[in-house]
Amino acid sequence: MPVTDLRPLHDWSGPPGVLTLWCPSAASMESAKRAPVSPVLPSYEQEQHLHAFRACEQRHEAMARLLVVVWEEGGRCDLRALTHVVTAHVRRHDTYHSWFEERAGAIVRHVLEDPAGIQMEPLMLGDVNAADWQKHVMATPAPFAWDCFRFGILQRVSGFTCFASIDHLHGDATLIAFLMTEIRSAYRAVIDGEKPHHLGPPGSYLYYCTNQRRRAAATxxxxxxxxxxxxxxxxxxxxxxxxxxxxxxxxxxxxxxxxxxxxxxxxxxxxxxxxxxxxxxxxxxxxxxxxxxxxxxxxxxxxxxxxxxxxxxxxxxxxxxxxxxxxxxxxxxxxxxxxxxxxxxxxxxxxxxxxxxxxxxxxxxxxxxxxxxxxxxxxxxxxxxxxxxxxxxxxxxxxxxxxxxxxxxxxxxxxxxxxxxxxxxxxxxxxxxxxxxxxxxxxxxxxxxxxxxxxxxxxxxxxxxxxxxxxxxxxx
Structure with a gap:
């Protein structure tokens, strides 16, 4: 019986496959480094997460910080199409456009000025088994790095496993299934010429953070x-x-x-x-x-x-x-x-x-x-x-x-x-x-x-x- 619920990462035991990871391009990383400081503070959720990560890091402890969404697709993955899809996904949601640093004990946010310039690129890593795949997922950058998110596939003869590994900084459990549906629908639309599900425009997480802090200031x-x-x-x-x-x-x-x-x-x-x-x-x-x-x-x-x-x-x-x-x-x-x-x-x-x-x-x-x-x-x-x-x-x-x-x-x-x-x-x-x-x-x-x-x-x-x-x- 397929697993359809929450499990620890080390429980994943799929068959071997050819691994491809999507990461931001070198030019995108350079643009992120130049992103100016934003007046928008991190949400309380993000701030607590970042402080907790730093505390774990100082004690040389691991932190349960990754949400890893996994699903199955048939056939051979069209890498060009999926590159377009994951790039559009990262551009579409503004939480991915921020990165954070510590300054004098406070956490400040940087925001990329041109999200349309973000480009995700495939990195082909060859054959891996379940343990290798887990190590690559665990290598998803930490939350103080801008690119603390990864997308990928494991290609096999009969089909491919698609996955997203996202630091909790940028997601919660409510969006798990929706994330899969958004990427899956967009991918099928590109390769089959189908009309994608009308998901509607997303809201702004920066607005959520601003509104939360505004209400907090009045509390x-x-x-x-x-x-x-x-x-x-x-x-x-x-x-x-x-x-x-x-x-x-x-x-x-x-x-x-x-x-x-x-x-x-x-x-x-x-x-x-x-x-x-x-x-x-x-x-x-x-x-x-x-x-x-x-x-x-x-x-x-x-x-x-x-x-x-x-x-x-x-x-x-x-x-x-x-x-x-x-x-x-x-x-x-x-x-x-x-x-x-x-x-x-x-x-x-x-x-x-x-x-x-x-x-x-x-x-x-x-x-x-x-x-x-x-x-x-x-x-x-x-x-x-x-x-x-x-x-x-x-x-x-x-x-x-x-x-x-x-x-x-x-x-x-x-x-x-x-x-x-x-x-x-x-x-x-x-x-x-x-x-x-x-x-x-x-x-x-x-x-x-x-x-x-x-x-x-x-x-x-x-x-x-x-x-x-x-x-x-x-x-x-």
Whole structure:
């Protein structure tokens, strides 16, 4: 069964092929070096990412920073056509037109003056196996380099694997499938003379950054959303939420390990969604409820607390904008002895009521709260639970179908894991879970216990609306 969800990069094990990489031309690199400083500050997402990268670099640690989108195409790749397509893609999205440097402790942005002058060029590297391919992907330049993005193919007799490796600085999970569709559609239009899908013009990520900073400048401790963020942190002893189970010594945190599990197949996932709707919730509410039930079962916790990322895009044009547009929603609610339907409704209400807090970057909250003794100063760490459904807008059923037909999948490179990150992906194949955690025996045992219990909670919720599921399992 093809993989259609999130996996660590070292899991990729495709057959050997002839590798071609697309990188900016030497002339484009020279133009980038001459790009003037821009008054547009980095977004909070970009700034935090760049500071985190520099901290990892100083400690000689790896950083999980790459989004690697992979899909399959038939036939022999027309290198000239794909050169035109990836060049147009980089010119089209203005996040690629910036690069950053540190000056006196601050991060400043440079912006290329003439994006139409950017030219991507193919570099043919010959036959490679899976391990070689992974090394080339890992060599994607770091985020302080302008060209921290690569596109490429692995050509074989029967077809080719197409991929994009982009530093997180320039993208987020919302755009993964859309990026594939944009490049795929444009490539087919060039080689077949077909009319490309009308994707519409993208928005400007520079505008997003400007608008975010403008709103931040007007935000104070007196704002309602900031007060709610601070109250959330104070309920967690001034910190981000901690994982419910032991993770081992802090000295063991520097390397990430991953576990991947297919939680529910498509039919059972439909039953789970029906159970959520019957409770007055959506899938995100149901998944948060299952996580709360898991912590109650394994750790006896009577209150569930986590942060969950969500896009901060608010318009169709924004959803066509490549860039990092993500905030986090703080979640916490009492669990006690409540049932799944009760918890799903509570979790959904909690998520909906706090959704606006995602528009207030946690880094900004910590800046404003720097003088408060009850709030810590670090936004990293903690536990995150992320849910993404590629079947619903803004990705749409058509994009989800293309993603499925092209065996689309996304990989992340291995890095550090101070705490726990849990990604839940829903595709046409069902629901999968990928988790990153510190690579030590204590955290490994805890994470495997957690994943098994979480999967069980999801299946029990689905069973309530799909009574034959357990019977079928017993018959097998």
């Amino acid at each position: 104070t401790l007196a704002d309602h959303e900031v007060k709610r963020w601070i109250a959330f942190l104070q309920r967690n002893n001034g910190r981000m939420p901690a994982f419910a189970l032991p993770l081992g010594l802090l000295e063991d945190r520097y390397h990430a390990e991953y576990v991947h599990v297919d939680i529910l197949d498509d039919a059972v996932m439909d039953a789970f969604e029906s159970a959520c709707h019957a409770s007055g919730a959506r899938v995100i509410g149901g998944l948060l409820a299952c996580a709360a039930l898991t912590e109650r079962e394994l750790a006896g916790r009577s209150r569930y607390t986590v942060v969950t990322p969500t896009t901060t895009r608010r318009s169709p044009k924004a959803f066509r904008t490549t860039g990092w547009c993500v905030g986090v929603v703080p979640i916490d609610f009492d669990v006690q002895q409540r049932t799944f339907p009760e918890l799903a409704l509570t979790a959904q209400s909690n998520f909906d009521e706090r959704l606006s807090l995602a528009d207030v970057p946690i880094e900004l909250v910590l800046e404003l709260a720097a003088e408060l003794p009850t709030v810590g100063s670090v936004a990293t760490g903690g536990v995150m639970l992320s849910y993404m459904d590629v079947n619903v807008p803004p990705l749409s059923a058509r994009i989800a179908r293309e993603w499925h037909e092209a065996n689309g999948r996304v990989y992340i490179n291995q890095g550090i894991a101070a705490q726990v990150a849990i990604w839940l992906f829903r595709t046409q194949r069902g629901l999968s879970l990928t988790a990153a955690y510190p690579a030590n025996e204590t955290a490994r045992a805890s994470m495997h216990r957690y994943v098994a219990a979480f999967a069980g909670a999801c299946r029990r919720a689905a069973d309530a609306l799909m009574p034959t599921y357990s019977d079928v399992g017993r018959e097998r």
